[in-house]
Amino acid sequence: MKKLLKASLIILFISTVSSFVLSPIHSKENIADVESKMRLFSDIFVLVTENYVEEVDLDALMKGAYHGMLAELDAYSTFLEPEASELLKSDAEGEFGGLGIRITSEDKLITVVTPLPDTPAFRMGILPGDKIVKIEDESAVGLSLNEAVQKLRGPKGTEVTIGISREGEDDLIEFTITRDIIVPQKVFSDMLEGKIGYLRMVEFSDDAPSALEKELTNLKEEGAEGIILDLRNNPGGLLNSAVSTANFFLPKGSLIVYTEGRRLDQNRKYYGRKETWDPEIPLVILVNRGSASSSEIVAEALKDHKKGIILGETTFG
DSSP states (O other), rough: OOOOOOOOOOEEEOOOOOOOOTTTTOOOOHHHHHHHHHHHHHHHHHHHHHHSSSSHHHHHHHHHHHHHHTTTTTOOOEEHHHHHHHHHEEEEEEEEEEEEEEEETTEEEEEEEEEEESHHHHHHHHTTTTTTEEETTEEEETOHHHHHHHHOOOOOEEEEEEEEEEETTOOOEEEEEEEEEEEOOOEEEEEETTTTEEEEEBBBBHHHHHHHHHHHHHHHTOSSSSSEETTTTOOOOOOOHHHHHHHHTSOOOOOOEEEEOGGGGOOEEOOOOOOOTTSOOOOEEEETTTTTTHHHHHHHHHHHHTTTEESSOOOOO
């Protein structure tokens, strides 16, 4: 099995930039070219700050340059300032105030990957694939993920109105949603008829694998003779969480996923370290268009190693 995880670049804001560091991969010719471009950038900056018709905000000007630089890469590379970084951290740790949706950017449109179960957005009927084109009567077209998240988040109990463009609908659909503290249940299980254990993973947060292990243990003790792993509407999350999840079902030494970069130290392979589930017990993985990122990694790893059958729809990616 060979899989390439395209790692998105996340740059955190640093208040001052005191030096420009070149990595060893640059040749002398490349260094000269980069230095030339940096001089041009500096010349443009000076011309704008000294000659623009109005006085400019230097910080805003530089941040605009950072955003523009990363926007040239892909839809997932973004520049995060401190507040946005804290929002990202709250996502990973699994508690935040908002609507309960996971979003991405597609063709300059903020797109819903999935609503999280039992959240305000889920209860209001927001669907995977919905395009958020308006937020509070302002166009959301062209917003970065960072900008969209900051507009959608807010204190518990406050409202936000969004305009949705939905496939198959001619008119814009408006939703007024009351924000709440979002603490999604990571994993839950149930024993179905025929001793079939049902496992639902909502997202791949830092503590999801430990929750999964607990539920797997409970299903074993209850005598499960088959497992359904439900990754529908699971938008993904942390890579290490996905690796740990696949690790429960794959033999030791199985390649789960690998990452590749321009430098050797960016290349890494992730292997199975143990197998806690009986390989003779059949496994079915459920996916849909709301299954993304880490969900796809887990599903493909289990499929490639012939440890499970995938059922459902084409996934998000």
